[in-house]
Amino acid sequence: MNQDAPGAALEIRRLSKSFYGTTVLDGVSFDVAPGELVGLIGPNGSGKTTLIDCVTGVLRPAGGQVMLDGSRITRLPAHRLARRGLVRTFQQVRVFTSATVRENVIAGGFATVPWSRYLFNGGHWSETAHLADSLLADLGIDSVGASLAGQVSYGQRKLIEFAAGMLSAPRLIFLDEPVAAVNPTLALTMRDRIRKLHESSVTIVLVEHNLEVVLDLCQRLVVLDHGVKIADGPPSEVMELPAVQEAYLGR
C-alpha cells in the first residue's frame, strides 16, 4: 500500500525468550508493513507484552532478530530505540509521579532532542509545550494538566502515556492495552485517536483484549498462544480458525 517504502517497517524473526526455564516466546516471526495497523492478540500469558519488551529493548531476547526499517535493532538499549521512533506504551500504566500531567506529556519530547538542548527551555521546548497543550485539550485532560500525574485516575494516566508517545514522533508505536480499564467514554476517545494516528501513516501494533476494539480498528491480526504464533491474517479469517477459537475464546 505504501509504494515508496518497499521493505517492512518491522521484521521479527524467530524471537525467543524464557524466564527461569519457562519458555515465554518460542520462535515468533512476523512482519509489519509501513503504515499498517496490526492487532496482536492472545490469552493472558501468551507472551504479548514480553514480545513488546524484547522488541523495544526493555528485555534482552534469548534468540532471534528484530529489524526496524531494514536495520538490525536486536539488543539495542531502550532509549536509543525510542530516539529512532520506536515508541511504546505500557500495559501497567507508568507515569512520572513527581511531575505534573503536563510535564509528563512534554517528557515525550525528550526522544526528539539532542542532549545539548536539555539545559535550555526555549526553542524546541516551547514548540513541544505548545504541542503538549493541544494534545491535552484534544484528549480532554487539559483540566488536570497541573495535577501530579500520580494523583489522576487510571484512565487519565493511560491518556497521558498515549499523548507522551505522540510527542516522541513515533514511526512505529506499540500500544499495550490502551483501552483496558478505561471508562467507555475515554475508550471511545482513545479508539478515535488511534484511528487518526493510523491515518497519519504511523505504523501501529495494538495489543488489546477488547475484541470489539481490535476488530473495529485492525486490518490484520497476529495471534499468540503460549509463546507461539498460531495465526496471522485478516480478522475475519483468523477469528474463524478453530485453534484461535480454542485458545483465545476458550471454545
Place this chain on the structure above:
Amino acid sequence: MVAAINPRSIGWTGSLIVALLVPVVVGTPYYLSTGIFALMYVALAVAFDLVVGRIGALSLAQPVFYGYGAYVAALLGTHPRPGPGFWVEALAAATGASILALAIGIPAFRLSLHSFAMGTLGFALIAELVANNWLSVTRGPLCISAIAPLRLSYPGGTLIVTTNQQAYYVILAIAVVAILSVGLVSRSRLGMAFRAVRDDPMLAAARGLSPNQLRLLAFAISAALSALVGVFAAHFETVVCPSYIDLSITVLLLIMVFVGGRGSLRGVVTAAVIFTVVPELLRIAESMRLVIFGAILLVTVIAFPDGFEHLYARMGRFISRSRSRALPASSEATGKA
C-alpha cells in the same frame, strides 16, 4: 502587588543577606569558623543531593571527591611554594573529580541501584586506603601540612585569604555557586530528565533518556562541586589528612539530605546549617552534646518524616491561605477610603 512577590525568593534573599552580615555581627573567630564549616557543608550537601535526591542514586563516595579536591590543592601549593592560585586549582580539582566520578560511576552504575551504593562504598574505602598508604604523595597519616593561604586573583589584583572573614566570604561564594548551579539544573529540562530517571528509569528510557548517562552526568557535576569545597578546605585548614575521606562525612551528609528532604534545595540548606551549627553550640554542654544531638535528630525524623521540606511546604500553604483571606478585606478597606 504584595501577592506578586514569591515568598520563596524572599526566603532566599533574606538568607543571603543574613549570611553576608554574619562576619560583621560575629566577632569571635571561633564562631565565624563555625559559619565557615556550615557553608562548606551547605555546598557539599547541595552537591550530594543532586545525586541522592534528584537522580535517586545513593552514593557513598561523596567525600572521595571532596578529599580529592583538597589533595589537589595541597599538592599544588605548600609552603614556601605559594601554588598556582585558586582558579587553576579549582579547574584542576573540578575536572579531575569529574573524571574520577566517571571512573567510579561507569562500573558502579552497571549494577542495580542497591549495589551502586555498595560499589561506591567500596571505592570510598579504597580511596581512604590510598590516602593512608601512598606515603610518597599524600604522606599518609602524617598529613600534608603548611598549605599556603588561598590566593584569589581577580582583574586588577590578588587577594591572599588570611583572615577568617575573607575565608568566610570565599566559601559563601562557593556555596552560592553550588546552590545556583543545582537550582538552575533542576529548573531546566535537564532537571526534568533527572527526575524522570529517579521516578521511573524504565519509562525514562522509553522516552529516549539514557538513565545511566544522566546518572553519570549528575554524579560528575556533583563531584566537581564537592572538589571545589575541598580546594577551599585545604587552604582554610592548612592541613590535609586521610580523614577528609572519612565515612563520618558521608553519614553527616546523609543526615543533612534525608532530614532536609531529598530533592529540596531549601530543606537541604537548612539541614546543613542546623546540623553544623547546633553541635558547635552544644559544646557548652560538652558531656551531653552527642545525646542532645541524637535527640534532636530523632525528633526531627519522627515529626517531619519528609524532612524540613515538609515543614516549608506546610508553611507555604499556610501563608497563601492567610493571604487569600487577607486580600479581599484590604480591597474593601481601600474601597471605603
